[in-house]
Amino acid sequence: YHSTLSKEYHTQLSPPTPPGLTCVWSEVNPSHSNMSAPPHPQPPAKGASHAAGDFSYVGIDAILEQMRRKAMKQGFELNIMIVGQSGLGKSTLMNTLFKSKVSRKSVVSTPEERIPKTIEIKSISHDIEEKGVRMKLTVIDTPGFGDHINNENCWQPIMKFINDQYEQYLQEEINIDRKKRIPDSRVHCCMYFIPPTGHCLRPLDVEFMSRLSKVVNIVPVIAKADTLTLEERDFFKQTIREELRANGIDVYPQKEFDEDSDDRMINDKIREMIPFAVVGSNQEYQVNGKRLLGRKTKWGTIEVENIAHCEFAHLRDLLIRTHMQNIKDITSSIHYEVYRVRRLNETNGQPNAQPPNTLVNPQQANGVAAQHQVLTHEM
Ligand SMILES: Nc1nc2c(ncn2[C@@H]2O[C@H](COP(=O)(O)OP(=O)(O)OP(=O)(O)O)[C@@H](O)[C@H]2O)c(=O)[nH]1
């Protein structure tokens, strides 16, 4: 396991090889595109053995290899937003997830600065590479959320940020000379940190998740779960699930977007475990000769990746190893789609309507209306 990071964030942590990644991706030079001379032993052995003797073999399965190479060349983009009160361990958890300094530690502010803090949204991008697969990871931090005496409407700037990204994407898409690959700044997933009170959700949590779950994939987590006993943790998780249900909050993975019975089976298991009670750490320890990330206390070391200790590994598997593509697909085919249809309908109804920050003149607005016909038919 090795991750190469932008110089600035490079760390030397190197935990055991993740099994999910090794079997899927082999070492390959991404600039290589010569089909006749594959630079590595893959694709699936099945195709190769058929090719030799089987008369009926056509070779359709080679498309997988072509897709793999294209994906390797292009790289991936993932945009994660983190929301929750100050000090809940948001930055630490992002660092734990990507084994590096991806999210900056909060800077201790001077007393004057601390008082009138409003929500300020900060994005930091990192280029991560693992086994030849490149990913541009953007972490969108929302310092100041829920830190005020009156937290009414503190979801608003976050909602606006998410919609602004959809708007930017839409404008790129309807542009006549549109780019071959539209830069994707849409928020694929919003991780919401619930303080480990052990009681129930606060009105702020309910309001935020109700509103935001309609525009983005919400992944709720119980922060600093090492502060809860096992009973408290189970009780808290169950209470939260009931409250989410009672308030009609549909967090990721949403039941209505399961595509088949396989999906349903896998996702039902995840839904039973939500919200994940997580522990984060940047510190590496030596336990029984193995290096691992943990939190050392007087009574022992909490191993963050040990499922007997906390549910960090389940969260990591969901976000990175099993559902990353699905999280992106739902963002684009459901959340963005809802935004797009709504916006294009608005402009269609009133061609002169000026959307928030883009269309400047009526001709352009008409362009949107005309495009609308085409785009909605694609669905
Ligand atoms: N007990 C415990 N402490 C944690 C955990 N994660 C982080 N911490 C500690 O909590 C403190 C705050 O962590 P940060 O990651 O900076 O929290 P944050 O949410 O990013 O805070 P802001 O950037 O101010 O919003 C640090 O001292 C961390 O070491 C955890 O899972 N359990």
Ligand SMILES: [Mg+2]
């Ligand atoms: Mg932070």
